[in-house]
Amino acid sequence: MDYKSGIKGVQWNKNSAKWQSIISVDNQRFNLGSYTTVEEAQIAREKTEARLADGTFYEFYTKPRSRKRKYEDLTGKRFGKLVVLHRVYNGNARWLCQCDCGKETLVSAGSLKHGQTKSCGCLRGETIPANSTDLCGSRFGWLVVLERTEKRSQSGDTVWKCQCDCGAIAEVSRSQLTAGYTKSCGCLRHALKFAEGTNVNVIKSKKLHKGNTSGIKGVSWNRGCRKWCAKIQFKGKSYYLGVYKDINEAAQARKCAEEQLHGPFLEWYEEYKKSLLPSDF
Secondary structure, X not given: OOOOOOOOOEEEEOOOOEEEEEEEEOOEXXXXXXXXXXXXXXXXXXXXXXXXXXXXXXXXXXOOOXXXXXXXXXXXXXXOOEEEEEEEEOOOEEEEEEEOOOOEEEEOHHHHHOXXXXXXXXXXXXXXXXXXXXXXXXXXXXXXXXXXXXXXXXXXXXXXXXXXXXXXXXXXXXXXXXXXXXXXXXXXXXXXXXXXXXXXXXXXXXXXXXXXXXOOOOEEEEOOOOEEEEEEEEOOEEXXXXXXXXXXHHHHHHHHHXXXXXXXXXXXXXXXXXXXXXXXX
């Protein structure tokens, strides 16, 4: 074959902008590396041809390569009520764990280390064996499982019909239920996000509005009086905190308002959130 390099097995790779050395053996293509100069690529090709001649080629290119991803050994470690027994591989790596209640369950390393799974299911008040396929009657947060549907999630997981404490019906996959990702029909998320007519995330956020030029939340320049204006919003109402010549005075007024309005509200919200969620969560 005619290569631009003029050397068999050496060609220019546009992507890497280097000379690539290759060889085909028994209808299998071997990449011998990329090199800055055509001479280096030629040497790599010649060395490989020499290995073919003396019979050491396959010994060199079929050496075991340690490309397996290393994993952390979790054997003996405790995660909540679970103690890891050993690693199991049945297509997907899982860890066999024994729960304090005596049951055994298979859990992924990620679910253990991120705290998503802390028991065989008994911690969430499940009345079914961990390896059971029947979830009927089990409670997950605000959801009680009614029956299994014929549907499957995108990952092939079974989908279950559930009734929320608010009365609504929701269809949720098994993994979303057992891992604790879905705890209601969606009303719980809304209740946690909006409390007393207030978006809790907005109050907690330190992010500034796109049009903010002061660099301080709730403080803006008033062109009419040529002073800094301080405002705050709470429970759907806007409170005017005055205008100030000094931006630091406006910032202080805003800070005081946050302490008086947002502070007590956020303390109340934490207790409110606990009252919505079961203690096991």
